Structure formats: structure tokens, C-alpha cells
Amino acid sequence: MKREIPLIITFVAGVAFVLQYFIPHYPFNRFENIFSDWFAIVGAFAIWLGALSLMKLCLLNISKKSHDWPISLLIIISFLSIVIAGAIDGFHGLNSVPATSFRDPGTNFDWFYQNVYTPLSSTMFAILAFFVASASYRAFRARNTAATLLLVSAFFVMIGRVPLGDYLSGWLPERMQFSQWANWLMAFPNTAGQRAVMIGIALGTVSTSLRIILGIERSHLEG
Amino acid sequence: MLALLRIAKSIVFISSLLFVISILPTHSVYSRDTSPSSSDLGPITVRAFDTDNDAGGSITVEWDDPGYERLSGFAGFLVWRTNTLTGTSDSVEVTPFGTRTYDDRSVSDDSTYSYSVAALVNGERLMSTPSMQVRSSKQWFDGRLTWVLILGLIICGAVIYFIESAKRGTKLFLRRIAGLEAIDEAVGRATEMGRPILFVAGIQDMDDVQTIAGLTILGSIARTVAEYDTKINMPVRASLVMTAARETIKHAYVTAGRPDAYNDDMVHYVTDEQFGFVAAVDGIMVRERPAACFFLGAFFAESLIMAETGNSIGAIQVAGTAMPAQLPFFVAACDYTLIGEELFAASAYLSGEPRQLGSLKGADVGKAIAMIVILVGVIATTIASAWNSESMLWIENLLRQMFSTG
Known part of the structure; x- marks a missing residue:
């Protein structure tokens, strides 16, 4: 039964989702919201499992004095700081009139969010620029015909996207300028390739979903 | 001198005359009042019907304009609704210029309604005749x-x-997928080097089919890992994924006859925050230097950050996603990439199960x-x-x- 019950739930939920797409009539039109609510509720309970796992692993690292135990200590301090700040702000907000949220501007939680989380998050995102440069360098090395084609296409797309491109090719008729080359490459070969991938993905999704609904694909339920 | 002055005056006079003549036709068009008066216009024809393909509670009203919009002082069309059961009437909307249709979503399926449309001209309401009675209803098929x-x-x-057909024994041809063939090679390499394997099932939750596809591949990888007695490290961004991944790996270890080697901490939650998760995964890669990295699931901007970090530590990398915007990054930074549908085909490919x-x-x-x-x-x-x-x-x-x- 441990395996059959999840399979039955999967089948019923899968069929219900298919039906709600085609049937606008009540109760089918409510299915999506109902399932979303259920998923959010289950996810909210599951977050504790995640938090406990994180704490357990970090405490284990500290107790064993593992190689990177100071990082684990930093994680625990950060985790507890934001949780405590949020909790204090939350309780304070409940008692104030009108009630305020721990996320409101000016709260301790907001201070952490604005001054610690946001800069760190932005820093990680900014690193992407350097990785794009290093990855492009490798990808654009003309090792074979396909890579050479990629290099040439990338050259025209990149130069066509900046004012310098049209400045350099300004003496050509308008339809021959680099920006037009870039537009053509993006609108036709790129779009055609993207759509081919999208069609494959859509059909793959249908096939996988069907395998899951019918219980043929069940490795994610094993245990 | 006098003659020159006369010539100049004549030129100015003729120029003025020509100017007036040149603007005369245009001016004359606007000077004549050709706009119709409201009494010249026919009635507004109104049609109301149940809105198609919906869950009820909606009636669509359409009308023709015999020319009211061309009148000076026209302010819009007023849609007027009468509940024919209760006899109450109310205005529901003044539609913007050029609009000939209105979707009334404030009706009840239990009542019948009749609609009129009034043209608002110079503060007057020029009412149409009421439409036929109509009732909204729910449809059973869109x-x-x-x-x-x-x-x-x-x-x-x-x-x-x-x-x-496959269940009956029909042989089916499946083309070789290099990225999946490389799994054994990657796990074997990690075993030889005595380093762990890193597996990331994307950053979406269990409600994303790509995450499920990633976890099905995880089952096969974990089985090989168990057989080779290698370590696997799987940081996750969602608690539900953590639970499902633990079950998957546990089952793989049991299948491989190594239940004792399984440990819950192989899969560990990090954070729900996208870039916090990326920072943690990058940190694990740099500190633990896994010999093989698998990125299989739904990825966004973090795809290249993780794949390039993996590349920098010399790990053999297999990636797969159905996010078209991230595929070029994986292709550039990883050794093997499962492109779109290959991610979904992987489970079937690895299992070799006919169904x-x-x-x-x-x-x-x-x-x-x-x-x-x-x-x-x-x-x-x-x-x-x-x-x-x-x-x-x-x-x-x-x-x-x-x-x-x-």
C-alpha cells in the first residue's frame, strides 16, 4: 500500500488537472487553485524538515570540527539572526495598532534584507558577467565548422546590438547594416532553433506526464 | 519708385489671394457642418448573449453604432442592464471611444437580463431598444x-x-544519447579519484516536471554510485525535493544491495533563495572539488554560475534542462548536455524498460x-x-x- 496510495493520488490528481484545462465548469475551474493551496500548505510544513536538516548538518560539522566548520557556524548565526529578527518584528507587529508585518520597511528583518541579503544576492548575480565572458571565450573558439558558425553568428549578433555596429556599417544600405543582420539572425535561425527545442520539450513533457500519471514512471516515488 | 511699390503691392495681393485659394477647399470642408444630428441616425442595435467557454457569471453585449460617435458632444456608450426577474435596472459601464462590445461579469446565473445601450450626446441619453432576454450559464467544455x-x-x-506494443515485445530503436552514456564514466572517474559526486536537481520544487525528470535520473546515478561505493552530495533548494530525493537514493542503495551505506545527509536542504543556493553550491564545489557534477532539472540565471565553477575545478559535467534560455550556457560550460526532450527521455533510456x-x-x-x-x-x-x-x-x-x- 505504501506504493499504491501515492500512485492512486498521482493518477487522480493528474486526470483532474487534465480535465480542469478543458472544462470551465465548477468545480473543475477551481482545481488549480485548490491544488496550489494544498501544495503551499504541504510545502510550508516541509520547510521545517529543510531547516532541521540544515541545522543538523551544520551542528554535526561543528561538533566534528570538520574542515569547513567555521562556515557552518556562520550559517547557524545567519539563520538564527534572521529568524529571531523576523519573530521579534512579527510579535511586535501583532501587538501594534494597526498591525504591521515583519516585512515592513524599518523593521529589523527589513534591515537584514536590505543591507545583507540584497547586496550578497546582487553580488552573486553580478559574477554571472565574468562567467559569461569565460564561457563565451571557450564556446567561440573556432575548433570545427559548427563552432566557427557559432563564432561568426555571435559576432554579428553582438556587434549588431551596439551602436558601434551601425556606425561601422553606416556606409552600407540600411538593410545591410549590422543591426539588420543581428535582427535577422535572432528572428529566423535563432527562433527556428528555439521553437524546435520547445516542440521537443512540449512533447517530452506530455510523454513524461503520461508515464507519471499512468504509474509507469515511478522512480521518484520509490522508497 | 511708385511703380515698384505698385508691383510689390500687386505681388503681396496676388500671393494673399493664392494663399486663400490654396486653403479654401480644406477650410470649406470644415466650415460646412456635415456631421449628422442625432435625429438623422437610426437606432442602436443591441445583441446580448451568454459568454462562450466560461464558468458562468458573464454575459457579452454587442451593439452597432449608426454614427453617434461622429456627433460633436458624444461622450460614450452607456451599457444599461435590466434584471427581468426583479425588474431592477442599473447602468453597468460607460465604454471607451471605439468600443462596441462589453463583457458583463457581474451577473448571476440564476437571473435573466436584458440590455440596452445609450449613446451619451450632450448630456442626453439616446437609448436603444432592449435586447432579447439572456441568462448566463456554465459550459462543460471550452x-x-x-x-x-x-x-x-x-x-x-x-x-x-x-x-x-513494447509490452508485447516489439523492439524499439533509441538513438544513443552521449550525455547518458557518460554517467558510468563520470561515476567511475569520481571513484578512481576518491572524490564525491555533486547532483543538483534544478531550483524548482516538486511541482515542476523537470525536477521529477531530474530525480528519475538521480535514481540511476545513485544506483551506480552505490555499486561503485562513491559519495554523492546533493544540495537542494526545496524541502519537498529533499524528501523525494532521499527516498530515491535510499531505494537505489537498497536495490544495489548497499542499504548500510545510505545516509540521509547525502541530500541536504540549503535555502530557498536562488542566489543563496548558488553561493552554497559553488562553495561546496570549490571546497569538496567533486569529480563529477550533474545539473539535471529546471535552471535559470544560476546555470552558468554553477557550470562555470564546475568547469574551473576540472569536474566532468553532465547537464540537462528544458529551459531553452539556459541551454547555450550548459552547452558552453559542460561536457555533455541533455537538450530539452533528452532530459525527459533520460529515465526511459537509462531504465531500458520496454513500457x-x-x-x-x-x-x-x-x-x-x-x-x-x-x-x-x-x-x-x-x-x-x-x-x-x-x-x-x-x-x-x-x-x-x-x-x-x-
Whole structure:
């Protein structure tokens, strides 16, 4: 039964989702919201499992004095700081009139969010620029015909996207300028390739979903 | 001197005359009052009907304008509703200029209504005659999705047919997928080097089919890991993924006959925050230097950050995602990439189970349909625009209708 019950739930939920797409009539039109609510509720309970796992692993690292135990200590301090700040702000907000949220501007939680989380998050995102440069360098090395084609296409797309491109090719008729080359490459070969991938993905999704609904694909339920 | 002055005066006079003549036709058009008066215009014709393909509670009102919008002082059309059961009337909307339709979503399926439309001209309401009585209702099928249903049934039917066919023993050909063939090589390399394997199942939750596809591949990888007695490290961004991944790995270890080697901490939650998760995964990669990294699931901006970090530590990397925008990054930074549908095919490919392989063959029918439709559509559109062929235009419109859900 441990395996059959999840399979039955999967089948019923899968069929219900298919039906709600085609049937606008009540109760089918409510299915999506109902399932979303259920998923959010289950996810909210599951977050504790995640938090406990994180704490357990970090405490284990500290107790064993593992190689990177100071990082684990930093994680625990950060985790507890934001949780405590949020909790204090939350309780304070409940008692104030009108009630305020721990996320409101000016709260301790907001201070952490604005001054610690946001800069760190932005820093990680900014690193992407350097990785794009290093990855492009490798990808654009003309090792074979396909890579050479990629290099040439990338050259025209990149130069066509900046004012310098049209400045350099300004003496050509308008339809021959680099920006037009870039537009053509993006609108036709790129779009055609993207759509081919999208069609494959859509059909793959249908096939996988069907395998899951019918219980043929069940490795994610094993245990 | 006097003669010159006369000539100059004459030139100014003639120029002025020419100017007046040049503007006269335009001026005369506007100077004549050709706009109709409200009494010249016919009545507004109003039609009200139940809105199609909805969950009830909506009536669509359409009307013709005999020319009220051209009147000076026209302010808009007022939609007027009468509940014919209670006898109450109220105005529901003043529509903007140029609008000839209104979707009234504030009706009850239990009442019947009649609608009038009034043209608001110089503060007056020039009422139309009321429409026929109408009642809103719920539909049991969204008619706009008929073709989607037909195509869906054909594809699903093909999938089921090939699954049954495979169950009966029909041999099915599956092309080689290099990224999946490399799994054993990657795990073997990690074993030889005495380093762990890193597995990331994307950053979405269990409600994303890509995460499920990633976890099904995890099962196969974990089995090899268990057999080779290597370590696997799987940081996750969602608690539900953590629970499902633990079950998957546990089952793989049991299947491989190594239940004692399984440890819950192989899969550990990090954070729900996207870039916090990336920072943690990058940190693990740099500190633990895994010999093989698997990125299989749904990825966004973090794809390249993780893949490039993996590249910098010299790990063999296998990635797979159905996010088209992230595929170029994985192709550039990883050794093997499962492109789109290959991610979904991986589970069937690795299991070699006939029923799963049959489902892939069924999806191929969908691809064949897509190719035929694209080819026919291109030919029909080209001929229709080049030679104004009505039959080709009909085919083009039919295809548009088939693949439109709006």
C-alpha cells in the first residue's frame, strides 16, 4: 500500500488537472487553485524538515570540527539572526495598532534584507558577467565548422546590438547594416532553433506526464 | 519708385489671394457642418448573449453604432442592464471611444437580463431598444480547445499504443544519447579519484516536471554510485525535493544491495533563495572539488554560475534542462548536455524498460505531426500570399485555428 496510495493520488490528481484545462465548469475551474493551496500548505510544513536538516548538518560539522566548520557556524548565526529578527518584528507587529508585518520597511528583518541579503544576492548575480565572458571565450573558439558558425553568428549578433555596429556599417544600405543582420539572425535561425527545442520539450513533457500519471514512471516515488 | 511699390503691392495681393485659394477647399470642408444630428441616425442595435467557454457569471453585449460617435458632444456608450426577474435596472459601464462590445461579469446565473445601450450626446441619453432576454450559464467544455483535445488524444493515444506494443515485445530503436552514456564514466572517474559526486536537481520544487525528470535520473546515478561505493552530495533548494530525493537514493542503495551505506545527509536542504543556493553550491564545489557534477532539472540565471565553477575545478559535467534560455550556457560550460526532450527521455533510456521506451516512440508521433504541419503551413502560406490561392488560404486559416487556444 505504501506504493499504491501515492500512485492512486498521482493518477487522480493528474486526470483532474487534465480535465480542469478543458472544462470551465465548477468545480473543475477551481482545481488549480485548490491544488496550489494544498501544495503551499504541504510545502510550508516541509520547510521545517529543510531547516532541521540544515541545522543538523551544520551542528554535526561543528561538533566534528570538520574542515569547513567555521562556515557552518556562520550559517547557524545567519539563520538564527534572521529568524529571531523576523519573530521579534512579527510579535511586535501583532501587538501594534494597526498591525504591521515583519516585512515592513524599518523593521529589523527589513534591515537584514536590505543591507545583507540584497547586496550578497546582487553580488552573486553580478559574477554571472565574468562567467559569461569565460564561457563565451571557450564556446567561440573556432575548433570545427559548427563552432566557427557559432563564432561568426555571435559576432554579428553582438556587434549588431551596439551602436558601434551601425556606425561601422553606416556606409552600407540600411538593410545591410549590422543591426539588420543581428535582427535577422535572432528572428529566423535563432527562433527556428528555439521553437524546435520547445516542440521537443512540449512533447517530452506530455510523454513524461503520461508515464507519471499512468504509474509507469515511478522512480521518484520509490522508497 | 511708385511703380515698384505698385508691383510689390500687386505681388503681396496676388500671393494673399493664392494663399486663400490654396486653403479654401480644406477650410470649406470644415466650415460646412456635415456631421449628422442625432435625429438623422437610426437606432442602436443591441445583441446580448451568454459568454462562450466560461464558468458562468458573464454575459457579452454587442451593439452597432449608426454614427453617434461622429456627433460633436458624444461622450460614450452607456451599457444599461435590466434584471427581468426583479425588474431592477442599473447602468453597468460607460465604454471607451471605439468600443462596441462589453463583457458583463457581474451577473448571476440564476437571473435573466436584458440590455440596452445609450449613446451619451450632450448630456442626453439616446437609448436603444432592449435586447432579447439572456441568462448566463456554465459550459462543460471550452470549445476553443477542441483541436488541442484532438491533437492531445492523438499523441496520448500514440504513446499508449507504443507502450502496449513494447509490452508485447516489439523492439524499439533509441538513438544513443552521449550525455547518458557518460554517467558510468563520470561515476567511475569520481571513484578512481576518491572524490564525491555533486547532483543538483534544478531550483524548482516538486511541482515542476523537470525536477521529477531530474530525480528519475538521480535514481540511476545513485544506483551506480552505490555499486561503485562513491559519495554523492546533493544540495537542494526545496524541502519537498529533499524528501523525494532521499527516498530515491535510499531505494537505489537498497536495490544495489548497499542499504548500510545510505545516509540521509547525502541530500541536504540549503535555502530557498536562488542566489543563496548558488553561493552554497559553488562553495561546496570549490571546497569538496567533486569529480563529477550533474545539473539535471529546471535552471535559470544560476546555470552558468554553477557550470562555470564546475568547469574551473576540472569536474566532468553532465547537464540537462528544458529551459531553452539556459541551454547555450550548459552547452558552453559542460561536457555533455541533455537538450530539452533528452532530459525527459533520460529515465526511459537509462531504465531500458520496454513500457518507458514505448512512451518515447509515442512522442515521436507528435514530432512527425509537428513536422508535417510546419511543412504544410509554410507551403500553404507561401502559395496563398504569392498567388492569392483561396484554397491555400483556407488551409492556412485551418492550421492557425488548430494551434490557437485564444
